[in-house]
Amino acid sequence: MAVVTLLSDDEMSAEARAVLDDIRAVRGSDFINNFWRALAHDPALLAATWARLKDVMAPGALDPLVKEMLYVAVSTANACSYCIHSHTAAARAKGMSEAQYGELLAVIGMAMQTNGLVTAMQVPVDEAFRS
Amino acid sequence: MAVVTLLSDDEMSAEARAVLDDIRAVRGSDFINNFWRALAHDPALLAATWARLKDVMAPGALDPLVKEMLYVAVSTANACSYCIHSHTAAARAKGMSEAQYGELLAVIGMAMQTNGLVTAMQVPVDEAFRS
Amino acid sequence: MAVVTLLSDDEMSAEARAVLDDIRAVRGSDFINNFWRALAHDPALLAATWARLKDVMAPGALDPLVKEMLYVAVSTANACSYCIHSHTAAARAKGMSEAQYGELLAVIGMAMQTNGLVTAMQVPVDEAFRS
Amino acid sequence: MAVVTLLSDDEMSAEARAVLDDIRAVRGSDFINNFWRALAHDPALLAATWARLKDVMAPGALDPLVKEMLYVAVSTANACSYCIHSHTAAARAKGMSEAQYGELLAVIGMAMQTNGLVTAMQVPVDEAFRS
Amino acid sequence: MAVVTLLSDDEMSAEARAVLDDIRAVRGSDFINNFWRALAHDPALLAATWARLKDVMAPGALDPLVKEMLYVAVSTANACSYCIHSHTAAARAKGMSEAQYGELLAVIGMAMQTNGLVTAMQVPVDEAFRS
Amino acid sequence: MAVVTLLSDDEMSAEARAVLDDIRAVRGSDFINNFWRALAHDPALLAATWARLKDVMAPGALDPLVKEMLYVAVSTANACSYCIHSHTAAARAKGMSEAQYGELLAVIGMAMQTNGLVTAMQVPVDEAFRS
Known part of the structure; x- marks a missing residue:
């Protein structure tokens, strides 16, 4: 029901995939939840959101x-x-x-x-x- | 700027004043903030709100x-x-x-x-x- | 603290003043509250809002x-x-x-x-x- | 899609079931909607919420x-x-x-x-x- | 999951259908989205909402x-x-x-x-x- | 009516003052609005918020x-x-x-x-x- 599609690892840019790799490393899990796959359409927004979330929730x-x-x-x-x-x-x-x-x-x-x-x-x- | 007046201890009913006495006792302070003086127009609502708050925030x-x-x-x-x-x-x-x-x-x-x-x-x- | 000024009857357009006249007539009172004096900067928005409110609240x-x-x-x-x-x-x-x-x-x-x-x-x- | 499971009568505590019995009695119906089955995980919260709702909506x-x-x-x-x-x-x-x-x-x-x-x-x- | 049914063209009043005809004409499309079919239960509310939306979004x-x-x-x-x-x-x-x-x-x-x-x-x- | 005080340039840390200097430079104005003086209690939060705002609103x-x-x-x-x-x-x-x-x-x-x-x-x- 999203207004954007959810991108698989293969469908996203290298910049977006690098963010997902960091999410996996920080969380120690391969699982990536839908929020990040939706944000991956805009790699800069994805990177900024994850960088801040990682910091704030530590x-x-x-x-x-x-x-x-x-x-x-x-x-x-x-x-x-x-x-x-x-x-x-x-x-x-x-x-x-x-x-x-x-x-x-x-x-x-x-x-x-x-x-x-x-x-x-x-x-x-x-x-x-x-x- | 309230849409209700704030009642002093003397202006409220005995039932409302009894709730304020309990607030003072539980908090160990004579200070009663405006919320309770506004609610005191309706002693039953005041009593129910305080009883629940006291329990939830303990x-x-x-x-x-x-x-x-x-x-x-x-x-x-x-x-x-x-x-x-x-x-x-x-x-x-x-x-x-x-x-x-x-x-x-x-x-x-x-x-x-x-x-x-x-x-x-x-x-x-x-x-x-x-x- | 408004981000718009409140217009007196003299400061507003004839179209806006006509809306205020109708508010006064419908309510049977000369008092016009600030909302309408703020909206009076945009007579079309004022007229549409009042026409609808009058209908809905009747x-x-x-x-x-x-x-x-x-x-x-x-x-x-x-x-x-x-x-x-x-x-x-x-x-x-x-x-x-x-x-x-x-x-x-x-x-x-x-x-x-x-x-x-x-x-x-x-x-x-x-x-x-x-x- | 709940973040809690919905408890059947058999799965909940006696304290929770007693609240449901009162809901049935007050409403004159056997039907219990999901809200109460979700709240039943916390019998004290269930009891307090129902007691207040019954009073307020009377x-x-x-x-x-x-x-x-x-x-x-x-x-x-x-x-x-x-x-x-x-x-x-x-x-x-x-x-x-x-x-x-x-x-x-x-x-x-x-x-x-x-x-x-x-x-x-x-x-x-x-x-x-x-x- | 609506709390109202969605009315087909045949199920709604002539007044409501006339509003839908105007929506189709203004938009240059036969498609009518669910919002209007839900509102069609109340033709006056439907008409007022569409008239205002058409004006505001132009x-x-x-x-x-x-x-x-x-x-x-x-x-x-x-x-x-x-x-x-x-x-x-x-x-x-x-x-x-x-x-x-x-x-x-x-x-x-x-x-x-x-x-x-x-x-x-x-x-x-x-x-x-x-x- | 703030729940925090507003810090003058002299009251804040060097790190916070450096953020204000950047705000002044980017905006081409000496004026600093209260939001930044309130945030200055937490220089890291101030810096992160300004860095992101500057980017998003460009x-x-x-x-x-x-x-x-x-x-x-x-x-x-x-x-x-x-x-x-x-x-x-x-x-x-x-x-x-x-x-x-x-x-x-x-x-x-x-x-x-x-x-x-x-x-x-x-x-x-x-x-x-x-x-």
């Missing part, structure tokens, strides 16, 4: 699992079905337990709910919350 | 700081200014470092970006991501 | 108060601060009680919450719900 | 049909496909006529349109609309 | 191709799958090159990203940007 | 003015007030006429409206629109 001050859960949270509020599937799978691959997943869902639901209440009432920001 | 399988960051992530995607202010303040109060905040921002920005790319291209979900 | 199979509450619900999910202010005021002017407003808030909050849960879990649509 | 100051239409409005702005299907079906089951449905659509479309216009122009809120 | 100060790309941009941020499919197809039919499509995607991704960063940090508007 | 297959209008369209659907202000100002600086602005608004409003109608009716994608 271990740092936040745990990679926390980063995947944050990704699921944003993607849910944006109703990005593909992103929810891929980052929920990534969170599970990084060890998300069923209890953690249940709490992730509960926080998302709670945040959506109070986002709605606060926005509907147009509550003014407390002075105490300003930097 | 320590569990996820760290309370992680929960606050998830809350900021959802609230950002929903453009809830008040919620972003209050939960960023809460995350800082729970120890969020500048480095953690920078990574939170970077993940939000990355997720928004790929949400847009994936949605614009309508990338089909990989079989590997389905439960 | 009494029909749904009560005008119900229509205003639906407007608040959509505007909240879209985080349109101005629209929430203006349509909450319109709902009150059309008789929305405090109890009705409380239930409107509760339904918005509930819908936001289950929107988040359903989307996060990517629940497949039941056969029973398909037309 | 007859009150607003008619249950109006509540279902509000639910559709929010779910549309949030692009929640499942929620749109289930609450449109619920609205029809509660007697929504074709004329009412047409007006619901028209109001949603109108609100989306003026949300866009107002937000793009960043129209400042009129003093008259502030509480 | 050549003017902006090129029709630019208008289609703007439509894709809005529809992506709103996660409207159908709209993304139909307006990407329309943009291609109006001559959008692969290079233009790649830049459209890149701008959408960039805008989503900085929308997230700006909103998360709640950056105040510069005086220089106010009208 | 002249290419799409005109820089068209890119600014696309940015406004996405930012409106995401309700990013700051982004709407800054990119509307940028579009005007790049020559957007009042007539073009009026059509930009009209397309945004139209897209929002049909996004709502299509999503509410859950119209299935036509075979003709699939790649």
Whole structure:
């Protein structure tokens, strides 16, 4: 149902294939998910997106699992079905337990709910919350 | 700029005031932020919202700081200014470092970006991501 | 904070002023809210928007108060601060009680919450719900 | 396409099954839609969500049909496909006529349109609309 | 998966069929996409929507191709799958090159990203940007 | 009302200041808008965001003015007030006429409206629109 075709390794440019090779090397897996095969139509966009993603999602001050859960949270509020599937799978691959997943869902639901209440009432920001 | 007034303790019902007393007790602080004073017009809605929030945001399988960051992530995607202010303040109060905040921002920005790319291209979900 | 100026009656074209005259006549009030003064820079867009709004919000199979509450619900999910202010005021002017407003808030909050849960879990649509 | 499996009655915990029994009793129907079977992985979240939904959607100051239409409005702005299907079906089951449905659509479309216009122009809120 | 059926020419009212005849005439094609067959249940809504769309998307100060790309941009941020499919197809039919499509995607991704960063940090508007 | 402070040139790191110098050089102006002063708390995020923005918004297959209008369209659907202000100002600086602005608004409003109608009716994608 994509509006672009998914390119096989043979159908893409050498520049795009080099990005896929780096994805495989960094992830230690031969599997390439559809997002990258769709982006491969534009090798420069593919390269820039992967370079940034690799950097942002690497271990740092936040745990990679926390980063995947944050990704699921944003993607849910944006109703990005593909992103929810891929980052929920990534969170599970990084060890998300069923209890953690249940709490992730509960926080998302709670945040959506109070986002709605606060926005509907147009509550003014407390002075105490300003930097 | 609210579409409802903010009720002082004296202006609200006894039922609403009892909820505020519980908020103060649980948080160990006398400060009550505007959200609750706006909700106090409807004591039943106030009570249900607080009861659920108290439960969802308590320590569990996820760290309370992680929960606050998830809350900021959802609230950002929903453009809830008040919620972003209050939960960023809460995350800082729970120890969020500048480095953690920078990574939170970077993940939000990355997720928004790929949400847009994936949605614009309508990338089909990989079989590997389905439960 | 607008990115366009608000035009006074004297600053706008005759075509725009004629639309404002119709707004005043239909509403039985001299007051013109800022939205129309901002749109007046483009008299054709102003005229088309008002003509459609007048038609859509008129009494029909749904009560005008119900229509205003639906407007608040959509505007909240879209985080349109101005629209929430203006349509909450319109709902009150059309008789929305405090109890009705409380239930409107509760339904918005509930819908936001289950929107988040359903989307996060990517629940497949039941056969029973398909037309 | 869910990221969680849908649990049959036999696969879920006794606590979850008790919630489903209450759903059946309240609705006077044996049919359980997928949302609850997905939530059943987390019995506490299932119980809290159903308890709140039952309360919020019950007859009150607003008619249950109006509540279902509000639910559709929010779910549309949030692009929640499942929620749109289930609450449109619920609205029809509660007697929504074709004329009412047409007006619901028209109001949603109108609100989306003026949300866009107002937000793009960043129209400042009129003093008259502030509480 | 629609919540409404799609009406064939024979199943719709004469008023609705007249709108479809105009769509065919304006577009110089017999093909009618599903959106109009779904809207045909409400001939007045169908007529109003088509009349406005025909006017808005016609050549003017902006090129029709630019208008289609703007439509894709809005529809992506709103996660409207159908709209993304139909307006990407329309943009291609109006001559959008692969290079233009790649830049459209890149701008959408960039805008989503900085929308997230700006909103998360709640950056105040510069005086220089106010009208 | 930011949740971060805005750093003056003197308060930021040398790495951040070097990015601002490049912004000034590329834009041929001493003015630095608040977004960059907020991002300057995290020099790496600042540098990555600017490097990408500079590349994406440069002249290419799409005109820089068209890119600014696309940015406004996405930012409106995401309700990013700051982004709407800054990119509307940028579009005007790049020559957007009042007539073009009026059509930009009209397309945004139209897209929002049909996004709502299509999503509410859950119209299935036509075979003709699939790649």
